Amino acid sequence: MFLLPFPYSPQEVFETIKMVELENLDIRTITLGISLRDCGGSDVKVVGAKIFDKIVRCAANLVEVGEELERYYGIPIINKRVSVTPLSLVAEGCSEEEFCYLAEVLEKAAQEIGVNFIGGYAALVHKGFTTGDLNLINSIPQALAATERVCAAVNVGTTRAGINMDAVLLMGKIIKKAAELSAERSGISCAKLVVFCNAPEDNPFMAGAFHGVGEPECALNVGVSGPGVILSVVRNNPGVDLGTLATLIKQTAFKVTRMGELIGRAASKRLGVPFGVVDLSLAPTPAVGDSVAEILEAMGLERCGAPGSTAALAILNDAVKKGGAMASSYVGGLSGAFIPVSEDAGMARAAAEGALTIEKLEAMTCVCSVGLDMIVIPGDTPEETIAAIIADEAAIGMINNKTTGVRIIPAPGKKPGDYVEFGGLLGKAPVMPVNRYSAAAFVQRGGRIPAPLQALTN
Amino acid sequence: MREVITRARLEKLGDRQELTFPEGTIFTQAARELIREKGIKINLVPQKSADEEKEPRGPNPEEKEINRAIVTVIGHDKVGIIAAVSSILAGVNVNILDITQTVLQGFFAMIMIVDLSKCKVDFLTLKKMLEEKGEELELRITLQHEDVFRFMHRI
Structure with missing residues (x-):
């Protein structure tokens, strides 16, 4: 075999080694989407047995394959997870108690295959509820309190359908109740519950992952990460103008995403399932240096949340997408920078110091991927206020044709300034103050916010 | 199935x-x-099925396709680094295709491209052998599949 000239420069080789060893380059998640549409039936025990069998059969060696690839390529894969068809579609005829039973089945299946989260305890109600949807949503607090690994999502709006305000108000209630039922753990159930507008069908990231109706039997989706790698590039180029900085971020995002593509293809081959998408998200962790807030600060902000934060995030988010889109043949999911508060040490610090407020976070969600994520608010926040926060965020998603979500935790008994610790990747965060003026009369009107002009594209 | x-x-x-x-x-x-x-x-x-699957018997079918890897060594220069690494590689029948060395920010840095197609041990065992040798010599030795570099730096 001839090799002339040497195919990689030493700089290239050591750049890769450095990314993996020093800058926390990792694959955030490989998520196996599994369709449960063939698991329906009239007897909930039979449905449960079918669901358990199907998940275990399809994902039995997911963790094993993931660990094998980690060692093989030397790149850590932080999470191996499973998402399933929204359960309200699979078990439409179930009562609240029966849905809770199915949540336990999901928990058992997740335990059996060794995944830390399973997503798909979900309902899509952007235009209205079916009886099954309502039963599932009402069962969420109980189901989340009784399980560790099950994640719930509810889609309350889309650009094409508008926003179901009855669902928004109901979710305000459900979030409060979920927090109360897990009060001894500061309302941790709410960390496993996302309210979406324009929810993507192939999102690999928890807690909002589910396997959409247009998806195949099984599909493997990959979520890349890499705030640490981007942070290092930004830090090493303090004086460059923003155009040049965007280009540098773009080039780095390309490299990070290529690793997602490589691992995704290898995993789908070994598991014998089709490769779905790479989700080009910058997903932070509570680890030092693995923070989106720190990137914004390295770009020149004294603290994340300062004026300029939205612009800086817009540059970052766009550059990550441009670099990533070129690197993968199929891009999907959420694809953008995440700005969770508790899961990002830099965000949590900025919030604790008062630099970052919920209002600023809301503005920032207009230019990045997800929404108000992992925000802890006082436990006595009224459910109508929570519903109004959801409505604001859903409106941003609806009008801007993008995904937005709300994962907010009204920590029981906590006041602004208190700290709440969830542990692990969920991290810890200060309780953030919420605007004390009421929107109760507005959200109680109910009904449906009509789809905007943006929906009329045909 | x-x-x-x-x-x-x-x-x-x-x-x-x-x-x-x-x-x-x-x-x-x-x-x-x-x-x-x-x-x-x-x-x-081992299972003998009637229509013997196309999967060839062997450690891992994947190993057949990707047969090149990159060994890197970083640390303080000293006598016998190349000898130590190459004797491990020779011992398990791994051919060195190319080798280059340079000084990176004051550190000795060596890169080898190796052919694993006739390697007697699996990838992970070899990786571990090299890493252990690295600890012994107070060097950082890594083994990575070429794919990682190809995917990252070439389109």
Whole structure:
């Protein structure tokens, strides 16, 4: 075999080694989407047995394959997870108690295959509820309190359908109740519950992952990460103008995403399932240096949340997408920078110091991927206020044709300034103050916010 | 379709049993835990199916396709680095295709491209052997598949 000239420069080789060893380059998640549409039936025990069998059969060696690839390529894969068809579609005829039973089945299946989260305890109600949807949503607090690994999502709006305000108000209630039922753990159930507008069908990231109706039997989706790698590039180029900085971020995002593509293809081959998408998200962790807030600060902000934060995030988010889109043949999911508060040490610090407020976070969600994520608010926040926060965020998603979500935790008994610790990747965060003026009369009107002009594209 | 063994299937068994399954059987994570707890011994026997799958027998079909890897060494220069690394590689029948060395921010840095197609041990074992050698010599030695570099730096 001839090799002339040497195919990689030493700089290239050591750049890769450095990314993996020093800058926390990792694959955030490989998520196996599994369709449960063939698991329906009239007897909930039979449905449960079918669901358990199907998940275990399809994902039995997911963790094993993931660990094998980690060692093989030397790149850590932080999470191996499973998402399933929204359960309200699979078990439409179930009562609240029966849905809770199915949540336990999901928990058992997740335990059996060794995944830390399973997503798909979900309902899509952007235009209205079916009886099954309502039963599932009402069962969420109980189901989340009784399980560790099950994640719930509810889609309350889309650009094409508008926003179901009855669902928004109901979710305000459900979030409060979920927090109360897990009060001894500061309302941790709410960390496993996302309210979406324009929810993507192939999102690999928890807690909002589910396997959409247009998806195949099984599909493997990959979520890349890499705030640490981007942070290092930004830090090493303090004086460059923003155009040049965007280009540098773009080039780095390309490299990070290529690793997602490589691992995704290898995993789908070994598991014998089709490769779905790479989700080009910058997903932070509570680890030092693995923070989106720190990137914004390295770009020149004294603290994340300062004026300029939205612009800086817009540059970052766009550059990550441009670099990533070129690197993968199929891009999907959420694809953008995440700005969770508790899961990002830099965000949590900025919030604790008062630099970052919920209002600023809301503005920032207009230019990045997800929404108000992992925000802890006082436990006595009224459910109508929570519903109004959801409505604001859903409106941003609806009008801007993008995904937005709300994962907010009204920590029981906590006041602004208190700290709440969830542990692990969920991290810890200060309780953030919420605007004390009421929107109760507005959200109680109910009904449906009509789809905007943006929906009329045909 | 390969068989999947769940925890429930092993739960009724007593401790320290010996079981035989066809090769390629998948054990779930929970089943693996139980196997460890109960000290169950699992024998995997090669399966001769009528229409012998196209999968060739061997350590891992993947290994056949990707047969090049990159060895890097970083640390303080000293006598015998190349000798130490190349003797490990020669010992397991790995051919060195190319080698380059340079000084990076004051550190000695060596890169080798190696051909693993005739390697006698699997990738992970070799990786471990090299890393252990690195610790012994106070150097950082890594082994990475060429794919990682190809995907990252070439379109």
